[in-house]
Amino acid sequence: MMNTKGKIKIEDKVNEDMKLLDSFDSLFVARRGFVVKMPEKGASVVACLSGGMDSVANIAMLMKDYGLKVYPFFINRGQSNYAYEKKSADFFNSFFKKTFSELYNDYLEIKVMTPGEEYKDMLRDAKRMVDPLPLRHNVSYPARNPIMFLTGMEYAYSLKANGVDVKTIFASYVSSDSSYHCGLTNTRLMNILMCQIMNDWDWQFISVPTEREFGNFFDKDVYVKWGYDNNIPLHFSRTCVKGFDIECGDCPTCWDRRRGYKEASVNDPTSYKYDMSSEYPTYYDHEKEEKTQK
Ligand SMILES: [Zn+2]
Numbered sequence: 001m002m003n004t005k006g007k008i009k010i011e012d013k014v015n016e017d018m019k020l021l022d023s024f025d026s027l028f029v030a031r032r033g034f035v036v037k038m039p040e041k042g043a044s045v046v047a048c049l050s051g052g053m054d055s056v057a058n059i060a061m062l063m064k065d066y067g068l069k070v071y072p073f074f075i076n077r078g079q080s081n082y083a084y085e086k087k088s089a090d091f092f093n094s095f096f097k098k099t100f101s102e103l104y105n106d107y108l109e110i111k112v113m114t115p116g117e118e119y120k121d122m123l124r125d126a127k128r129m130v131d132p133l134p135l136r137h138n139v140s141y142p143a144r145n146p147i148m149f150l151t152g153m154e155y156a157y158s159l160k161a162n163g164v165d166v167k168t169i170f171a172s173y174v175s176s177d178s179s180y181h182c183g184l185t186n187t188r189l190m191n192i193l194m195c196q197i198m199n200d201w202d203w204q205f206i207s208v209p210t211e212r213e214f215g216n217f218f219d220k221d222v223y224v225k226w227g228y229d230n231n232i233p234l235h236f237s238r239t240c241v242k243g244f245d246i247e248c249g250d251c252p253t254c255w256d257r258r259r260g261y262k263e264a265s266v267n268d269p270t271s272y273k274y275d276m277s278s279e280y281p282t283y284y285d286h287e288k289e290e291k292t293q294k
Pocket of ligand 1: 240241252253
């Protein structure tokens with residue numbers, strides 16, 4: 001395990017509920033004797049490939065450091081930057097097939113519209129009404145990740161039809177992710193849901209960077225550094241949520257990406273359309289401002 005503890009503390013995060021998390025963990029211990037554990041080397045697992053830097057680095061790490069056979073899934077969920085995320089997914093699909101030929105399997109593209117197109121505009125408006133800062137509007141739709149990963153769970157289960165037994169799903173949430181659906185509390189809750197609806201408590205839902213069972217709570221910079229050290233060309237991943245052919249460089253997700261490189265002390269080879277605005281130099285500053293506005 002990486003055992004990299006970052007500067008962000010889980011106890012300080014608004015999207016975590018430590019009491020709830022403790023009780024979820026106790027539930028797992030009671031049910032199966034442990035909370036979560038990494039599958040044995042050579043085991044098959046399912047992981048989300050969004051085309052973003054975290055998911056790409058995560059899949060590479062699962063193969064290189066843990067020797068897991070990865071079955072990635074890519075969700076066509078109606079995202080506005082679909083073509084660019086798909087381009088990244090295709091690039092890394094080829095790269096991983098060459099680099100990890102024994103462990104990597106082609107990703108499956110799955111079409112699941114979320115949020116539903118019928119109310120997407122209304123949902124955006126509703127979020128604007130309750131959130132005075134534009135930061136989060138494009139960052140999270142509340143049911144997006146649960147829907148994506150329940151889909152990933154069904155995909156994992158379906159692989160049984162091909163003789164592949166998978167009961168572990170990987171996300172790649174990092175310590176600075178601020179949405180509720182990215183927190184460890186939510187990850188556990190999702191894991192409980194998976195076990196309950198599959199009627200099988202062997203199912204696991206894990207995000208390595210935020211998995212406190214592994215002693216981890218690290219951020220994007222660890223993925224950046226790891227990718228750099230392991231020759232994974234992470235700069236070909238797609239972070240930006242905007243519709244430009246290259247990264248815009250100045251949306252919150254681009255700030256995160258630039259911050260990741262900066263904090264990792266790795267030269268950022270990404271081509272950006274714009275310089276980063278000096279108004280909000282870091283994601284953390286945004287969070288502080290949001291708190292003071294409440
Ligand atoms: Zn951007």
